[in-house]
Amino acid sequence: MPMPKLSDIKNWSPEIEKAITEEWKKAEMWRFDSKKARKIYSIDTPPPYVNAPIHMGQAITCCYMDFFARYRRMKGYDVLFPLGLDRNGLPIEVGAEKKYNVSPFKITREEFLKYCEKLLNETSMESADTFAKLGISFTSYKEGKHIGAVYKTDSPEYRSLTQATFIELYKKGLVYEASRISNWDPKLRTTIADSEIDYKDIESSFVHVRWKVRGTGEEIIIATTRPELISTCSAVIYNPEDKRYERLSGKHAIIPLFGREVLIMAHPYAKIDKGTGLVMMCAGGDLTDVQFHREMKFTPIIAVSIDGTMNEKAGFLKGLKVKEARQKIIDKLKEEGLVAREERIIHRTPMSERSGAEIEFIEMPELYLKQVEFKDEVRKIAGKINFYPEESKEILDKWIDSVSIDWPISRRRFYATPIPLWISDDGKLTAVPPAGDYYEPWKKGSKPPAGSEVMKEGKIIGKINDKQFSGIKWSGETRVFDTWMDSSISELFILKYNENKEFFKKAYPATLRPQGKEIVRTWLYYTLLRGWLETKKPAFKDVWIHQHIVDEKGMKMSKRLGNVVDPQGLLREYGAEAIRLWSAIEGDLSRGDLKCSRERIKAEMKTLNKILNVSRFIMQFEKSGKFAHDNLTNTDRLFIDYVNELTSFCDESYDKYDFYNPAIKLRNFLWEIFASHYVEIVKARAYNQEGKFSKGESESARYTLHYLLERFLALIYPIMPQITTMIMNDKGIDLLRAEYPRAEKMKNKEPLKDIINIMTFNSVVWKKKQEKGISLREPLDGIEVPKELEKYEKDLIACHNLRL
RNA sequence: GGUCCCAUGGUCCAGUGGUUAAGAUGUCUCGUUUACACCGAGAAGGUCGGAGGUUCGAAUCCUCCUGGGACCACCA
Numbered sequence: 001m002p003m004p005k006l007s008d009i010k011n012w013s014p015e016i017e018k019a020i021t022e023e024w025k026k027a028e029m030w031r032f033d034s035k036k037a038r039k040i041y042s043i044d045t046p047p048p049y050v051n052a053p054i055h056m057g058q059a060i061t062c063c064y065m066d067f068f069a070r071y072r073r074m075k076g077y078d079v080l081f082p083l084g085l086d087r088n089g090l091p092i093e094v095g096a097e098k099k100y101n102v103s104p105f106k107i108t109r110e111e112f113l114k115y116c117e118k119l120l121n122e123t124s125m126e127s128a129d130t131f132a133k134l135g136i137s138f139t140s141y142k143e144g145k146h147i148g149a150v151y152k153t154d155s156p157e158y159r160s161l162t163q164a165t166f167i168e169l170y171k172k173g174l175v176y177e178a179s180r181i182s183n184w185d186p187k188l189r190t191t192i193a194d195s196e197i198d199y200k201d202i203e204s205s206f207v208h209v210r211w212k213v214r215g216t217g218e219e220i221i222i223a224t225t226r227p228e229l230i231s232t233c234s235a236v237i238y239n240p241e242d243k244r245y246e247r248l249s250g251k252h253a254i255i256p257l258f259g260r261e262v263l264i265m266a267h268p269y270a271k272i273d274k275g276t277g278l279v280m281m282c283a284g285g286d287l288t289d290v291q292f293h294r295e296m297k298f299t300p301i302i303a304v305s306i307d308g309t310m311n312e313k314a315g316f317l318k319g320l321k322v323k324e325a326r327q328k329i330i331d332k333l334k335e336e337g338l339v340a341r342e343e344r345i346i347h348r349t350p351m352s353e354r355s356g357a358e359i360e361f362i363e364m365p366e367l368y369l370k371q372v373e374f375k376d377e378v379r380k381i382a383g384k385i386n387f388y389p390e391e392s393k394e395i396l397d398k399w400i401d402s403v404s405i406d407w408p409i410s411r412r413r414f415y416a417t418p419i420p421l422w423i424s425d426d427g428k429l430t431a432v433p434p435a436g437d438y439y440e441p442w443k444k445g446s447k448p449p450a451g452s453e454v455m456k457e458g459k460i461i462g463k464i465n466d467k468q469f470s471g472i473k474w475s476g477e478t479r480v481f482d483t484w485m486d487s488s489i490s491e492l493f494i495l496k497y498n499e500n501k502e503f504f505k506k507a508y509p510a511t512l513r514p515q516g517k518e519i520v521r522t523w524l525y526y527t528l529l530r531g532w533l534e535t536k537k538p539a540f541k542d543v544w545i546h547q548h549i550v551d552e553k554g555m556k557m558s559k560r561l562g563n564v565v566d567p568q569g570l571l572r573e574y575g576a577e578a579i580r581l582w583s584a585i586e587g588d589l590s591r592g593d594l595k596c597s598r599e600r601i602k603a604e605m606k607t608l609n610k611i612l613n614v615s616r617f618i619m620q621f622e623k624s625g626k627f628a629h630d631n632l633t634n635t636d637r638l639f640i641d642y643v644n645e646l647t648s649f650c651d652e653s654y655d656k657y658d659f660y661n662p663a664i665k666l667r668n669f670l671w672e673i674f675a676s677h678y679v680e681i682v683k684a685r686a687y688n689q690e691g692k693f694s695k696g697e698s699e700s701a702r703y704t705l706h707y708l709l710e711r712f713l714a715l716i717y718p719i720m721p722q723i724t725t726m727i728m729n730d731k732g733i734d735l736l737r738a739e740y741p742r743a744e745k746m747k748n749k750e751p752l753k754d755i756i757n758i759m760t761f762n763s764v765v766w767k768k769k770q771e772k773g774i775s776l777r778e779p780l781d782g783i784e785v786p787k788e789l790e791k792y793e794k795d796l797i798a799c800h801n802l803r804l
Numbered sequence: 805g806g807u808c809c810c811a812u813g814g815u816c817c818a819g820u821g822g823u824u825a826a827g828a829u830g831u832c833u834c835g836u837u838u839a840c841a842c843c844g845a846g847a848a849g850g851u852c853g854g855a856g857g858u859u860c861g862a863a864u865c866c867u868c869c870u871g872g873g874a875c876c877a878c879c880a
Contacts, residue, residue, distance in 0.1 A: 011842070206880090224880055237880090270880080279880045289880085391809085395875075398807060402876075517809085518874055547809085548873075556873070585828085587817060592810065593873070600816065603829055606842040617839030664817085668827080679839080687838075763845085769837095770845060776837045 006615055006730045012608040012723060014575035017133070020722045021576065025132040025141050029736065030073075032080050032139045032148040034503045041077035042510045043069060044491040044540070046523070047084030047153060050123055051095045054130045056557065056596055057516075057549040059567035060583045064546065064659065065514050066136045067584070070718040071654045073137075074740035080148050080507070082494050083128060083138040087154040089483040092116050092415045094354075104414050105188055109442065116415040120154070130568065134576045135721050147496060147503070153486050156438040159417040161493055162486045164435035165534060166409075167420060169369060171432060173458040174533070180366040180408050183350070186308020186322070187357035191412045197359060202349045207330055208276065208341040211236070214252040214261055220245075221340050223275030227333065228325040229282040231258045231314050232301040234293065237267040237279050244277060256338045257329070258315060267292070283363075304360050322360065367410040367419065367479070371529055375400055378528050381538040388657045389590050392517060392545035396528075399521040407526070409482050416480035422448040425473040430455045431464055436498070441476025448474050488526035491539050513540045517547060544657050546589045549596055557596075565596045577720045578604045584663035584719045607667060608723055614675050615709060615727045621686055623706040623731075624699040629747065633685075633697055634791040636704035639678050640744075642751035643669070643711045647743040650715050659719060666716045674708055677759050684798040692798055706731075714741050757789055758796070765800045779803045 003023070004016050043065055048058050069081040096115040097103060104112040128141055128150065139148030151158060169175055182191040208223045209230070222236065236253045238245035245264075252261040262280075269292060270279045281292050283300030293300045303313040310317040310325045316332075317325040333339045350359040371378075379400050387393040410419060420439035422431040431448035432455055433439055440446065452464040462468060489497075491510040496503050509531070515523055524543065531539030550556055551563040570579055582601040586594050629637065646669060650662040684690075686705060688698040710731065713724040717735050728735040748754065765783060769776055779801045785793045796802070 222880080226880075275880060281880080395808070399875085402807085516874095521875065550873080552815090585816090592817095595816075597815070597829095600829065603842090609840070609842045613840035613842090615839080620839085660817095664827085671828095675840085676844085680837095683838085689838090766845065770835070773835095775835095776844090 003729050004726055006612065006619060006727055009612070012575070012577065012605065012612055014572060016726075017135070017575045017577065017722055020726065021133050021135055024135065024137070028140055028142065030079070030081065030137050030139050030148075031146065032078060034147050034500070037078035037506075039077045040080060040507050040511070041069075041072040042080040042491075042495065042507060042512070043082075044494060044510045044513045044527075045082065045084060046515050046519075047086040047151075047487075047490070048127050049091060050085045050087050050120065050127055051091050054127045054567060056565045056567050056570075059130065059134060059579070060549050060589065060594065061514065061516070061546055062131060062136055063134060063580045063583050064589060066134070066580075066721075067654075067659050067718045068512065068514070068544075068657065069137055070721060071740070074714075074718070074738065076739065079139070080494065081137065081139050082148045083131065083136075083141065083150045084490065084494070085127065085150065085152045086483075086487070087120055087152050088416050088486055090413065090415075092119060093413065095119050096415075097354075103188075105190060109414055112414055130571070133571050134567075135580070137721070147500075148494070151493065153483075154415070154417075158486065158493055160436065160438040161489060161498060162417045162481060163420040163437075163439060164498060165489055165492070165530065166481070166485065167432055167435040169533060170421070170430075171453065171455070171460065174370045175367055175409070176370070176406075176458065177365050177367055179363040180368075181361050182364050182366075182412075184306065184308075184360045184362045185352040185355055185357050186304075186306070186360055187352065187355040189307060191364065192352055192354075192359070197350045198353045200349055200351050203344055204349070205326075205330065206275070206343040206345045207333070207339060208343070209256055209333060210338045210340050211256055212254045213248065213264070214254055216251070220248070220253065220278060221276045222278045222280050223343070224280055225345070226282065226326070227329045228310065228314065228317060228322060229303060230255060230280065230329065231260075231317075232282045232303045233260075233262055233280040234283070234298045234301065235262050235267075235281045235296070236264045237270045237281055237292075238264070238277055239270040239272045240266040240268060242266075242270070242272045242277050257332065257336070289361075300363065302362060304362060306362065308357070308360065322358070364412075366408045368406040369409045371403060371407045372405065374529060374532065375403055377532055378525070381532055382528060384538045385540055386542045388542060388544045392520070392543075392590070395517060395520040395545070396524060399525055407482075407529075409485050410479040411482050412478075413480050416483060417486055418442055419477045419479050419481060421477040422446075422452070422474040423477060424469075425475065428456060429461075429469070429472065431474055442478045443476065446476045484522055484526050487523055488530040489534075491527060491531065492534060497534070508535060509538055510540050512542045512544060514544045514546070517545050520545065542657075544590060547591070547593045549589075550593045552595060552597055565598075570598070570601060573598075574601050574605055577608055577722050578602070581607060581663070581667075581720055584659045585667060588658065588660035590657065607670065608720075610670060610675060611713075611723055611727070614670070614679065615730075617679065618705045618709050619730065621702040621705060624703050627700060627703045629744065631696070631700070632704065633700045633795070635678075635681060635795045636700050637747055638751050638754055638792070639673070640704060640707060641746040641748045642673065642755055643708055644743045644746055645751060647711065647715060647741050651740065651743070654718065662715070663719055666712065666719075670712060672759070673755060674712065677755070677762055678708065679705070680762070681758070681792075681795045681799045685795060693794075697794075711741055714738060754789070754792075757786070758792060761786065761789060761796065762799075765802075769800075777801060 004019055009016060045065060048054060069079050073079050093104065093116060096119045099119055100115050102112065102115050131138065132141060140146065140150060143150045183197060185192045204225050206223050206225055207227050208221050209227065211220045211222055213220060233255055248264045249266060251264050253264050254261055270277060281289055283289055283293060283302055301313050303310055304322060305311045308321055310320050312318050314325065317328060320328060352359055382396055418440050420433050420441060422441055431452040433449050434451045448464050450465065453460050454462045454464055454469055495507045495510060513524065527539050548556060551565065557564045578601055581604045585604065586600065646665060649665065653662045682701040685693045685698055686701040713728055714735065717724040725735045765780065766776065769780060781803045783802055785796050789796065
């Protein structure tokens with residue numbers, strides 16, 4: 001479809017956009033040529049999750065990124081602006097389970113992954129299509145080998161880079177295995193992610209149990225919601241401020257029914273006003289318990305086995321399910337007269353979203369990537385990055401300060417990057433494959449590939465083919481990576497780390513990381529950590545942090561609240577240009593949330609039509625050749641000076657990722673300064689039907705009308721690429737490849753001052769005519785042009801038909 | 805519970821110590837002028853979230869409170 005023409009349309013509409021954006025999507029006009037590229041500007045875009053349709057937040061933030069990309073192209077940069085699609089992880093698994101009614105625990109892993117892939121194949125390109133409709137100028141809308149191609153985080157290429165970087169870290173001894181508390185779903189027999197936990201307020205029994213103190217025989221009362229874990233107790237604590245129990249410090253308490261003795265000690269975890277102020281610390285009761293055990297270096301006693309039943313550590317409760325055990329021990333304690341009181345309390349209980357089972361916290365071995373020892377280094381490189389807005393760096397700094405444990409990177413899931421390791425049957429040796437290929441060790445019959453290195457306790461001790469390892473049976477690692485292991489190398493991937501060393505060297509660090517404030521502690525932090533581990537450099541030159549798109553009441557959009565605004569609907573109704581302009585005009589997304597209002601988006605459609613109408617008016621005049629600045633009339637020079645001032649202002653603001661202030665000024669220029677006043681003042685001179693003006697004066701007006709229009713369109717082009725390109729196309733100018741306009745030297749130092757005076761004068765005259773009830777064309781007596789506007793007198797007299 | 809961000813006419817937003825708080829949008833009234841009714845002119849609408857404090861002077865600086873948001877943690 002050809003580009004629509006101004007003369008063919010009356011109003012701007014989403015239908016017109018369709019012709020343009022479809023053409024753009026097909027044309028691949030923003031392809032990146034690494035050989036020609038000199039000034040590289042790369043944007044490490046956040047890959048949207050493909051499973052759900054693009055939501056308003058992604059749509060708007062992507063528009064902002066497109067503002068940045070289009071502006072930088074105008075400034076002569078070779079812009080690398082790739083579209084990534086995030087396809088790893090839990091939401092895909094959950095989606096497949098729901099859609100096909102399958103469970104990864106009932107069918108084989110291979111089968112389950114096929115369902116995940118099936119789901120992905122059905123949904124994958126929908127989001128790309130929405131971006132195309134928004135007019136986003138991604139480097140490419142096609143997959144492939146070229147730089148800037150659409151990439152998928154679950155592709156073998158991407159996953160093999162995740163694995164390659166991991167392999168190097170592993171060989172350097174930066175990865176180790178240690179126990180970690182997992183959310184265990186005893187019904188599904190699997191660990192589940194935090195996001196799969198529903199917290200429900202459930203009434204439960206808060207049992208006050210009588211304990212004895214060794215030696216003195218004194219009775220103490222401890223309240224608990226988990227009496228079935230009493231046998232695993234490793235200490236009894238009270239708050240250090242709690243005077244009531246000071247005297248017990250260092251003494252031992254005797255566990256009721258079990259008779260084992262545990263130390264009584266002060267610890268801040270205990271709250272004075274909760275229960276009796278005494279707490280029994282058990283393993284697996286909750287996450288606090290676990291931290292406590294770590295801190296005290298106590299060995300936790302685990303009494304709940306992975307099928308959700310009690311084991312031998314629970315003594316007579318062995319074999320019972322947790323809930324049964326709880327009831328049984330309460331009964332037993334009552335029988336023995338050990339229950340002082342039983343209270344019913346509402347207890348916030350973690351439940352599995354899918355099975356409805358109560359979550360148990362159990363310890364399992366997981367892989368950790370060292371990060372605590374690199375905190376200072378990450379802080380240092382973060383200091384070299386420009387943050388927009390500056391204050392957003394604080395979120396990162398605060399997070400780095402609070403990092404206290406290493407990064408657990410393994411997960412017991414399925415649709416994710418497999419961990420590329422093989423373990424010897426005695427569990428003491430690890431085979432590490434050579435970096436570069438994509439490995440799936442979990443598959444049946446997989447073996448460590450030739451060239452694998454064998455490691456023991458973090459040190460390389462030989463090659464897989466060495467005689468000493470000939471008899472060993474290797475089994476493939478079944479765990480996968482935390483998806484942030486993939487996401488945290490996005491900038492390495494798009495800049496072709498390991499693949500095109502020459503280009504990478506030229507392009508790294510990436511220029512810009514645009515992202516939301518809520519993932520600073522994950523995406524940004526992990527990327528900086530991983531980038532530093534690979535290159536010892538900051539991963540980015542600039543970081544732009546944005547806030548949120550919220551609903552009309554200022555609440556975060558969520559499915560649960562039912563307040564999600566669908567960008568597809570808005571696109572159909574108002575089109576991309578209105579949405580884009582609204583998003584720039586409404587506020588600065590890097591400084592505050594943007595409230596999504598249909599009414600206000602709709603209102604911007606008026607601006608689009610204003611642009612069309614002004615353009616139509618101007619296009620009826622021939623543009624007369626070049627005019628030296630000095631040969632223009634005073635009025636024309638004044639407005640040209642102003643638009644040049646605006647040119648510098650927009651340039652400086654755009655450079656700092658501020659599109660809000662320029663958008664406001666440009667909009668104001670269009671409506672107030674240009675359309676309502678300049679055009680009105682020079683109309684008579686441009687037409688010059690009565691021959692009041694010289695040919696030169698008339699041509700000066702026509703030249704200036706075109707000049708102002710072209711400049712305005714060029715300045716607002718990054719925000720509204722479609723309407724501007726279309727009009728400029730009619731004028732024979734290709735805005736898509738145009739340079740950013742150069743601000744010319746100004747004659748008037750403060751053009752706005754005179755302009756405001758002119759605007760005020762016009763208002764006075766218009767008001768007067770209205771009062772007198774005469775039409776605006778009719779002559780008016782008794783009004784003089786004020787002295788300070790003498791320079792513009794001729795135009796003003798003609799415009800208002802003043803009779804002196 | 806911790807850390808951080810935000811609060812200005814119905815709605816959005818500017819204003820970071822100095823006369824009467826800028827503008828947009830919406831509302832109402834009047835008008836139709838060789839691009840435009842998705843138009844033009846005009847009007848109404850604010851105790852700058854609340855309470856203290858600093859200052860000659862506070863929307864602006866400080867403290868507390870209220871409401872909204874983000875992330876983290878937690879409920880024996």
